[in-house]
Amino acid sequence: MQFHHHGYVSGDPRIQPAAGVGIDRPTDLPDEVDVLIVGTGPAGIVTAAQLSQFPGVTTRIVERRGGRLAIGQADGIQARSVETFQAFGFAERIIAEAYRITEMAFWKPDPANPATIVRSARTLDDPGGISEFPHLIVNQARVLDYFGEFMANSPTRMTPDYGLEFRSLAVGEGDYPVTVTLAHTAGPDEGQERLVRAKYVVGADGARSKVRASIGCTMAGDQANHAWGVMDVLASTDFPDIRLKCAIQSHDGGSILLIPREGGHLFRMYVDLGEVGPDDKGAVRSTSIEQIIAKANAIVHPYTLDVRNVAWHSVYEVGHRLTDRFDDVLPAELGTRTPRVFITGDACHTHSAKAGQGMNVSMQDGFNIGWKLGHVLEGRSPESLLSTYSAERQVVAKNLIDFDKVWSTLMAKKPEEFENPSELEDFYVRTAEFPAGFMTEYSPSLIVAEAAHQNLATGFPVGKRFKSAPVQRVCDTNPLQLGHQATADGRWRIYVFADAAPAGAQSPVADFAEWIANSPDSPLAATPSGADRDAWFDVKVIYQQDHTGVDIGAVPAAFKPEVGPFKLTYLEKVYGTDPKADIFDLRGIDRGGAVVVVRPDQYVANVLPLTATAELAEFFAPLLQSGTRAPEFQNSAK
Structure with missing residues (x-):
């Protein structure tokens, strides 16, 4: 770390000197900005964190919530993401507080008594030494906190603008061609709208993205047909592998993916709730926490779970959906103009949570578009650089969905449906590089050369x-x-x-x-x-x-x-x-x-x-x- 080159520094060297737009940064959201980011989830916060390193670029990130996220739904941190954390300066600190996955255990029905389960295999999480960094479990909210700290300590002194909800946008002409309508969600101005003009907009506003709708993108893919209950709980249990990542398959009660959480006691369970009929109309989402706990106890028999505290729970249906473009350039416009609006993360790709990829791939979306916007706006590179974002990340999302379809299907199978009894663990070991985040390979383009040498x-x-x-x-x-x-x-x-x-x-x-x-x-x-x-x-x-x-x-x-x-x-x-x-x-x-x-x-x-x-x-x-x-x-x- 270099920090004395401008003179002696006696304080925290991670706090960079304020520069450019970070000097006397206005508290209130300006009427005109270079980049407006919608949503402080993983994709949005990484985009903002990268742009916070460009002092000449006015970037603001808005969030409809009134403050920081308290409980995140994502928790799996692949090694590629920890590499990214290293680049942003907080890998060591987050590793210290996280749960580290080193092995995965597989449980199946006991051949001698199928009504009970037994451990059938253990596999190393990274048998090939793919990365020097570990596979972690840590609350998504803490990941966002660390990126928020990095932004606040950056030359631009960036912090989120909370309590502002995206309503709509329109792309026109001029120096700030994107006009965005926002609405206050709290405080004395609650319900009132305001306009912000931007050179570029990044939509990181989730699976129900209004930014996506504003640029005419639609999600396409498989309809959800399998439901899972997920819960973060504290429990007393005699299940011996409660502090190991486990795939548990019962004879006729369904499956569980067990994920130990940071802190030594908390754990997450994805509990199989079975097939969802075409006439369900969302009824499965009303499954109670008591029903999820009962289902989990049936699956882990002869072991028991005495749940003492529920930190969070939800019910979701697995669906795999993807947009065909990640920006506002229509197919007929390709090559005629560069994009002004981008979508990232769940706004453009959704899938199951069991492969632990959602937050990780979303952060790489943000890392990808962040530096490109910075280079264009700072005058380093031409606007044509921005067209590479959708071209690169759409392919990555498609590969993720293809992988997740196989993994989630295997997780939902009954033991007797496997041709090979070890098929699930074999797939886990064989594809280790993908969930670790290292299979991404960008094709030749403006920023990737042919591999001639x-x-x-x-x-x-x-x-x-x-x-x-x-x-x-x-x-x-x-x-x-x-x-x-x-x-x-x-x-x-x-x-x-x-x-x-x-x-x-x-x-x-x-x-x-x-x-x-x-x-x-x-x-x-x-x-x-x-x-x-x-x-x-x-x-x-x-x-x-x-x-x-x-x-x-x-x-x-x-x-x-x-x-x-x-x-x-x-x-x-x-x-x-x-x-x-x-x-x-x-x-x-x-x-x-x-x-x-x-x-x-x-x-x-x-x-x-x-x-x-x-x-x-x-x-x-x-x-x-x-x-x-x-x-x-x-x-x-x-």
Whole structure:
């Protein structure tokens, strides 16, 4: 973490200096904003958190509730989301308070006495070591709290505007073409409407999204045909695996997905309520908590649940629905204009809760659109960048729904309906990478290159997330995870994996350093005059030697930029290999060196040889606009 480059800091270094619109930020919602986000759920809050790092962008997030969420319905946090939390600076703190899933137990009818259940299998949650981060369970409300803290500590000092409900919008012309009608839901102005004009609107307002309806998108997919009761409870029980994630299948009473919650006592149960008839008309939703508890006791027999306290419960029907576009550009308009309105999260994809994907995929929606809006509004990139959001995330949502259909169907099956008795646990192990959040692979586009040089870094597939690995920082000898040094500050990352020559020798990496620092074709040439050299691009070098074999004084200046008003040399971008876990071997990096380009949302955008400077320039050329903004409007985070 860098924080003394502007002068001595004696307070909490996570509180960044106010800058741009964060200086004297108005308490009341302005009449004109750059971005208006509707809804403070996972997708909306991550969009806002990312945009809070752009001091020159006026972003406001409105919420119909009068205050923070107290009890969230989502609780499963996949490893990919914890990677994201690391970028936003709170992974360690949320891990400390969360429940950590390391195994899953499977329970089935006892062959000797089918009226009772027995444990049939245990499986590791991450048998292949997909991520160094854990799979967590934690209340959604706490996730939102952490992102809210990040926003409030950001240069823009962003906080939600509570008590405002979205009514409608209209897209017109002018500098602020989207006119939004809001209504106060509380206080002296309750019921009164007001208008806000925005350059862009992000709808993160849930499955019944009014923003979605305003842009003419409709949800399509399977009708719900199976009901589940869900409850967060405190109970006295003799069920031995009450603190393990479990899939429990009874002979004729249905199934349970058991999820232990944080805090050591609370747990969640998804209780199978059976098929929903076509003439049900929502009657199953009136199932009482007493009925859900009774059903759960029937399933776990011979064990019992004595429920002492119910924190929350609900009944829902499984349905899989998806919109065909995630923005306001109609199919007939593709290629003729760029979007002004976007939808995220449950506003554009719904599915069952049992795969633990809803909150996680929604947060990645927000991460994706957030940096793109920031780059366009700050003048870094052209508006064409915004068209990549719907193209990328709609495919991800479709893949999620396809996966969830299989998983939820398996969970609802009766034991005797399985051809293979171990089919459920086999599927869980075989598909572990998907629920962990690591199957997303973006196709070639404006921001994802063709994988023409993938052989140079086979462990960093183009289009997939950048998978971290151990390194040693040269300046202070600290062993670190390389990926953990990338914060959610809106910058592109350029990782330069050196050839075998030592620092200071004439070599391809030395030639690359000269080019990226001084060539007019270098992406760094677009950095605004007066801003730090690494304001838009974070360029790091990883040598093949360990830290003792790298002469920091001989490292090219391109990897040691001068930062802050005092022009201090920043030494923390130079790394050596970890002798115990060589990143070149772990990630299949060619010993002749390679350049790995990573997007602000942590996905690999390109892999190139050290000599392919023309290709690197060609990749960034359509993404960059000449830096003309004043330095106070540039990203101040490192």
